[in-house]
Amino acid sequence: MSAVYHDYNHRIARQLRYLAVGLLCLLLLSALWGRYSGVSLLSPAELWHDPLAQRLVMTLRLPRVLMACLLGMGLAASGSTLQMIFRNPLVEPGFLGVSQGAAFGAACAIMLFGTVPFAVQGLALFFAGLGVVLSYLLARHIRFGGWVLRLVLSGIAVSALFASGVGVLKYVADPLTQLPEIVFWMLGGLYAVTWSKLLSILPVVVPSLAVILFMRWRLNLLSMGEQTAFSLGAAPTRERAIALAAAVGATAAVVSVSGVVGWVGLIVPHMARRIAGSDAQKSLPVALLMGGIFALVCDNVARTLLAGEIPLGTLTSLFGAGLFILLMTTANPWLRSTT
């Protein structure tokens, strides 16, 4: 009987290999794909002979495609993690005040310092973290409901506070210089990614993703009720806090560079569970790779479809919501058919 299970594990392992190879190929193609001398792929010969093409690929496209990949991975992994620890498949990475906090921080920076890159990124990161801390502290003071409900409620409240703060800043912003910057940041995009920005978030993103990947089987346990998780030897509150810190760290870091990019962290974990089942041991690596692919595809479209840049956040929302509708209205094929 467990032969069925091993076959199943092998199938997932094979799909993971396909996804990994697919992502690597896509990364390579994305670095060559662009609008340099018309929408086209740079051929290796062109790249070899044209110093401008080389500089374009090395200093602009490569950090951008790597950042897109990291963005998708970070959002998908933290979305999966948060859905597991909050035992709710509709949770997404920005919900504990992270997205709105980051938006508020970025808007503040744009108002105070103009578009100095590290000021925007730093303040976005700071306020994203503050959003989580405030949500946490507020949740401890809510006087009813279980811990999960309290966190969700306080996340909604803190997000709304930051959103109204952003509203005020937009109202007082200079409509010719500051307002467009704020609006464009909130629509999300990777147009301004440089090597230094990419490298600056790696010390946060890489350890966070490592923690999530190593803990992934344990996440199953944390998705159970308190009594069950406790009876199986977990320290649910402490272990959830560790997973939460990792997920929020990864999200806040990538969002501080990209601006608000929605739906990736909600939809990709759902797609991964469709492919690999609910067990996070298998579905989390699948989500990680699919997140990278999803964000890369969206970003490629964003930078090449029109002559001007399309905001990445609008594209991820469009594709994400479309896929979500498709997924929610079709039956889950994998489990019942394998009996």
Add this chain to the structure above:
Amino acid sequence: MNAIIALEAVHFTYRGASQHVFADLHLSIPDGAFAVILGPNGTGKTTLLHLILGYRRPQHGKVYLAGVLQEHYTRREMSRLVGLVPQDEAVAFDFSVLDYTLLGRAPYIGPLDMPTDGDVRIAMEALEMVGVAHLCMRSIASLSGGERQLVIIARALAQQPRILLLDEPTAHLDLSNRNRILHVLRTLNQRGTTVVMTSHDPVAAAAVANFVVLMRDGKVIEAGQPEEVFTAEKLSATYGVPVRVLRLEEQILAFNPLS
């Protein structure tokens, strides 16, 4: 027989509650027993299981497990010693039966490790023992109430605990599923696991238990062999309504006659 579970002078009050659940509770359950805890709603049966599990800690008094003070066990040691089948197990995601059962191996798997083939084998054996191995790749959400309860018990068995606590495992089940669960638990008990379950069903308790605890208002009214405990007088005192006890084909039947 030695007591595998012993509560001494336990006092417990929920935080913020004005009324205590237990004041000076004494109870010992012998090693290898099939113990059933009977009592009306709200009498503290679930809280008692939580105290044995260590999920809640008494404000005063001591809980001994296998002769050792509960606080002296680590979380991991405790989870290898005591398993729990909770009253309602809400599973938020569509796990397969085997993936779910594998969670029972958590006490033996490090926080950053993955289950091994050995863990899969033990989980499969647990599913076989309760007779649902053929469902191993099914979604847990697609099971019937009886199958689901059996799978939850299998998850607790994969934990290989010396003590298995069950919070009303037969509530909401029809007669045949109820008997299926009781049969599995009896087999398990015969293999040496101490079973402690709460129940609302004196008939089921009398059929399987070799140790019965009657509780009311946080007090143990009587604890002992079913033959001694199952009297009309003691059951009436427990439930606060007239209870009649009949013996039929070596089974004890206890019921509250409708007037």
